[in-house]
Amino acid sequence: MAFGGVPVLRGVSLALRPGTITALAGENGAGKSTLMKIASGQYRADAGIVTVRGETLQPGSTADATKLGVAIVPQELASLEEMTVYENLFVGRELRGPWGLRRRDMIATARENLESFGVDIDPSRKMGTLPLGLRQIVEIVKATNTGARAILLDEPSSAIAAREVDRLGAVMRKLRDSGVALLFTTHKMEEMRSLADVVVVLRDGDLVLESPMSEVSDDDIVTAMIGRELDDLFPDRPTTLGETVLEVEGLQVEGSPAPVDLTVRRGEIVGLAGLVGAGRTELLEGVFGMRRTTAGTVTVAGRRVRRNDPASAISSNVALVPEDRKGAGGVLSMDILDNGTLPRLASFTTAGWLRGRARREAVGAATRSVALKSRGLKQSMETLSGGNQQKVVFARWLVGSVDVLLLDEPTRGVDVGARSEIYRIVTELAQQGMAVVMASSDMPEILSLSHRALVLKGGRVVAELDRRDLDAPDVQDTIFRLASGLTTDPTTAASTSTPVTPASAPAAASKESAR
Structure with a gap:
C-alpha cells in the first residue's frame, strides 16, 4: 500500500484470533491506521487479501466488512452528535412497525445493551453531551449489535480521562471473554501490558515483531518500534540558569478561584502538574492572552505584555504549543x-x-x-x-526569537521515538536560554524534565516542588495527594500516603518505567 508513491505498508500478514486482544504498536507513520482501514474496507490495498472466517473481504467495501463482522472505531469518532444515543445505536437498522418507528422498543433495547457493558446512561440523551470515553463505548456497543466479531480500535484512549480508560478496558475484556477478536493501537506501554494478549509491531510499513505479550519486554517492544535501543528517553536538563525572564504576578484567569504568581529563569523548565481540570491549560492560555484574564501582569524580559492580547505576547517573544495540535x-x-x-x-x-x-x-x-x-x-x-x-x-x-516557551501536553498522542526527539528539542531550547513552562499529565515528563514543578488544583497553585523534592522516592504519591486535595503540605504528604491504585495514580516516575 502506497500514497503518492511513498510505501506505507509492505507485505504485512496478520491474523486476529477469537477471544484475543492484540495491541498494534509502532511509531507515528508506521502504517497502523492504514492497516486498520484496509481491514475494515475503507482502503483498497495494492496487493493482498483480507479474509474473515474463511470469506474474502471485497476490497474497499465497508458494507462487505460490516456484513462479514468487521467493525472499526476510529480515533476521530463518526457518531452523530445531534442524535440520541439510541438513534446512534440503531442508525441504518431502525425498528419499524405499522405506525412508524418503534422508538420505545429501541430505547428499551439500547438500555439493555448498554447495561450489559456496565454503562448506565439515558438512551434518550444526545450523543454530543456525552464524554468522549462514553461515546467510544457507545460506538463499540453499536458494533456488537451489528454482529461484529472483529473490532478495530484506533487510539481509543488518546484523549479520554483515566476513569474512562478503566471503563473502556473493562468493555474490551468483556468482549474478549465473549469470543470477539480485538485489535487496538496505543502509544502507552502500561495499556498494552494491562489489556493485550498479543503485541504486533510495525516499523516503516513492515511487520517486525509479533509475540505473546507475556514473552516480550517493554525494551523489546520499543527497540522493535524505533529500530534501535532507547537508552536514555530523557536528556539531561540544563545546569546553568540565567536571569528571570518570565514574571507572572497576580494573574487572575476568568473563572479561576485565585490569582497565580509565577517566575521562570532562562534555561529553566517549570512543570505544571495536576489532575484533569486542574487549570493548567487555562493558566498557559491566560499567560499567552488566548484566555481572558481579569487582573494581574505578565512581564517578559522586563517588558510588560498586554493581557488578553496574543499579538502582544508574540511580539514579546512568547510562544505557545497547544494541547490540540x-x-x-x-x-x-x-x-x-x-x-x-x-x-x-x-x-x-x-x-x-x-x-x-x-x-x-x-x-x-x-x-x-x-x-x-x-x-x-x-x-x-x-x-x-x-x-x-x-x-x-x-x-x-x-x-x-523566543524567550518564553509555553507547552501544553507536548507529547500527547505521539509515539515513544517521537517523544524522545521532542524531549531533546525542549531541553536544547532551554539550553539556548528559553524559559519553558510545561503542562503535562505524564508524570515521568514532569519528574525528569523539570527543574521545578507547580501542583495545581482547581485553578490554584497548591504546592511548589524543587528539584530535591522531585527526586524523592515517594514524589508521585506526594503530587497525587496534593493534586487531589488529600493533603496541602508537601512535606508530610509522602509520610501519610496510602497505596494508590494504578487507575488513579500518576505513571511511574523512573526512566526505566517510562520507556
Missing part, C-alpha cells in the same frame, strides 16, 4: 511552509507581498533544527505523522 496547533490542510510562518507572517511581508525566499530559508532552518521528517516544505501537514506534525508546531515559532 490538530485543532489549534496547525492548519492541517496547509503545507509545512505556510504553517511555518503563520504566527509571524508580517515578518515575511513587504508592501503586502510575501518574501518567498526568506520564508523558505527561515522555515527550512527551523524544521531542520527539530529534525522534521518530510518530503519537503510543500508537503501538506495532514499527511505527516503525529510526531512530525508536533515538530512543525514547534518549528513555526523558531523562525523568530
Whole structure:
C-alpha cells in the first residue's frame, strides 16, 4: 500500500484470533491506521487479501466488512452528535412497525445493551453531551449489535480521562471473554501490558515483531518500534540558569478561584502538574492572552505584555504549543511552509507581498533544527505523522526569537521515538536560554524534565516542588495527594500516603518505567 508513491505498508500478514486482544504498536507513520482501514474496507490495498472466517473481504467495501463482522472505531469518532444515543445505536437498522418507528422498543433495547457493558446512561440523551470515553463505548456497543466479531480500535484512549480508560478496558475484556477478536493501537506501554494478549509491531510499513505479550519486554517492544535501543528517553536538563525572564504576578484567569504568581529563569523548565481540570491549560492560555484574564501582569524580559492580547505576547517573544495540535496547533490542510510562518507572517511581508525566499530559508532552518521528517516544505501537514506534525508546531515559532516557551501536553498522542526527539528539542531550547513552562499529565515528563514543578488544583497553585523534592522516592504519591486535595503540605504528604491504585495514580516516575 502506497500514497503518492511513498510505501506505507509492505507485505504485512496478520491474523486476529477469537477471544484475543492484540495491541498494534509502532511509531507515528508506521502504517497502523492504514492497516486498520484496509481491514475494515475503507482502503483498497495494492496487493493482498483480507479474509474473515474463511470469506474474502471485497476490497474497499465497508458494507462487505460490516456484513462479514468487521467493525472499526476510529480515533476521530463518526457518531452523530445531534442524535440520541439510541438513534446512534440503531442508525441504518431502525425498528419499524405499522405506525412508524418503534422508538420505545429501541430505547428499551439500547438500555439493555448498554447495561450489559456496565454503562448506565439515558438512551434518550444526545450523543454530543456525552464524554468522549462514553461515546467510544457507545460506538463499540453499536458494533456488537451489528454482529461484529472483529473490532478495530484506533487510539481509543488518546484523549479520554483515566476513569474512562478503566471503563473502556473493562468493555474490551468483556468482549474478549465473549469470543470477539480485538485489535487496538496505543502509544502507552502500561495499556498494552494491562489489556493485550498479543503485541504486533510495525516499523516503516513492515511487520517486525509479533509475540505473546507475556514473552516480550517493554525494551523489546520499543527497540522493535524505533529500530534501535532507547537508552536514555530523557536528556539531561540544563545546569546553568540565567536571569528571570518570565514574571507572572497576580494573574487572575476568568473563572479561576485565585490569582497565580509565577517566575521562570532562562534555561529553566517549570512543570505544571495536576489532575484533569486542574487549570493548567487555562493558566498557559491566560499567560499567552488566548484566555481572558481579569487582573494581574505578565512581564517578559522586563517588558510588560498586554493581557488578553496574543499579538502582544508574540511580539514579546512568547510562544505557545497547544494541547490540540490538530485543532489549534496547525492548519492541517496547509503545507509545512505556510504553517511555518503563520504566527509571524508580517515578518515575511513587504508592501503586502510575501518574501518567498526568506520564508523558505527561515522555515527550512527551523524544521531542520527539530529534525522534521518530510518530503519537503510543500508537503501538506495532514499527511505527516503525529510526531512530525508536533515538530512543525514547534518549528513555526523558531523562525523568530523566543524567550518564553509555553507547552501544553507536548507529547500527547505521539509515539515513544517521537517523544524522545521532542524531549531533546525542549531541553536544547532551554539550553539556548528559553524559559519553558510545561503542562503535562505524564508524570515521568514532569519528574525528569523539570527543574521545578507547580501542583495545581482547581485553578490554584497548591504546592511548589524543587528539584530535591522531585527526586524523592515517594514524589508521585506526594503530587497525587496534593493534586487531589488529600493533603496541602508537601512535606508530610509522602509520610501519610496510602497505596494508590494504578487507575488513579500518576505513571511511574523512573526512566526505566517510562520507556
